Amino acid sequence: MTDATSRPLWIGTYPRPGTAPGSGEGVHRVDVDPADGTVRAERLVATVPSPAFLALHPTGRTLYAVSETPAGTLSAFRLDGPEGDAAPVVSGAVASGGDDPCHVLALPDAVWVANYGDGVAAALPADPGSGDLGAEAVTTFPGAGSGPVAARQGGPHAHFVAAAGDDVVVSDLGADVLRRYPASPAPGGSVDGGADESPGDVAATLPPGTGPRHLVTLPDGSLVVVGELDARVHVLTPDGDGWAPSSAAPVSAGAAAGTDFASHVTLSADGMRLHVGVRGSDVLAVHRVRYPAGSSGAPTLEHLADVPLGEGAWPRHHAVVSTPAGTGGAAGATPATELVVVALQGTSELATVRVDTTTGRGEVVSRYGLPTPPACVLEA
Secondary structure (H helix, E strand, O other), rough: OOOOEEEEEEEEEEEOOOOOOOOEEEEEEEOOOOOOOOOOEEEEEEEEOEEEEEEEEEOOOOOEEEOOOOOOOOEEEEEEOHHHOOOOOEEEEEOOOOOEEEEEEEOOOOEEEEEEOOOOOEEEEEEOOOOOEEOOOOOEOOOOOOOOOOOOOOOOEEEEEEEEEOOOEEEEEEOEEEEEEEEEOOOOOOOOOOOOOOOOOEEOOOOOOOOEEEEEEEOOOOEEEEOOOOOOEEEEEOOOOOOEEEEEEOOOOOOOOOOEEEEEEEEEEOOOOOEEEEEEEOOEEEEEEEOOOOOOOEEEEEEEEEEEOOOOOOOOEEEEOOOOOOOOOOOOOOEEEEEEHHHHHHHHEEEEEEEOOOOOOOOEEEEOOOOEEEEEEEEE
């Protein structure tokens, strides 16, 4: 049983280098102590091929995992034990609607999957009360387009799905666009997601060669999108029915396209800081979000610091761990530090990073080795 102060995390993992999917990897559960960052009580709770990304249904009763394999799969696990501590029980497994799924978003009545391999975004119906996958057919939205980075942008590559009001927004690394779809589409069928089709309108166009990967929404409705291929972080402001690029900056100090590759981005609870994993230089970059003083103008980003994660770390994903009640100071106050747990794919470790919320400086306070490379960190 998890104690009152520790924070339980679900960890998705990849196969060991040189081994095939299904050779021992799966979903792990660990506990992290917010006080000192120590990770403990690691256990493999579900064996599933290459669970590269995880999501929790809003009810907290179902955990989803995508298997990043050709002809991908979405698995659902019921969490019926006290506080979810019992081993997850498989409640369903269905085709993800495409190849090599790399991200999953759980909404009350639908589960969205970004299939990187063929660029297909897919929506699968879910029971709003339990999160169980429905019997209706998957609705698929093929992508379209390409970009100037020949090795990575020969075709569409759906990489991330974010909720946006009554819609979802899908980042397409291959075509340098964000596409918009209805969050709860009619089940079954296939809709062309090209630029001239609806649904699937292009909601934003990034500079050629950006390679948009993950994104967050700022309190004012602006988006921050990290470019995996151009090593930049982009601010997009609302523009009509979509967003338009406003500004961009290097994702970390000295970051260079082709050498540094942004991975995941998170926004602090107070909306004032971004944390970006950067592979290559292997750092956690921290940026301050500056909002305009008046009612007009676009937010801007100020790079604060880079936290070294170790040579070969290859940070793929991370999560900001919430502060236990009663330890964060006055209600609504920004804590002096925040704890970020980073999945280091390259060294098969979880690194716990303590970040100063004023300066952005930080340090790794704990490391924990896993038997297979971690790919995703999700707070339970």
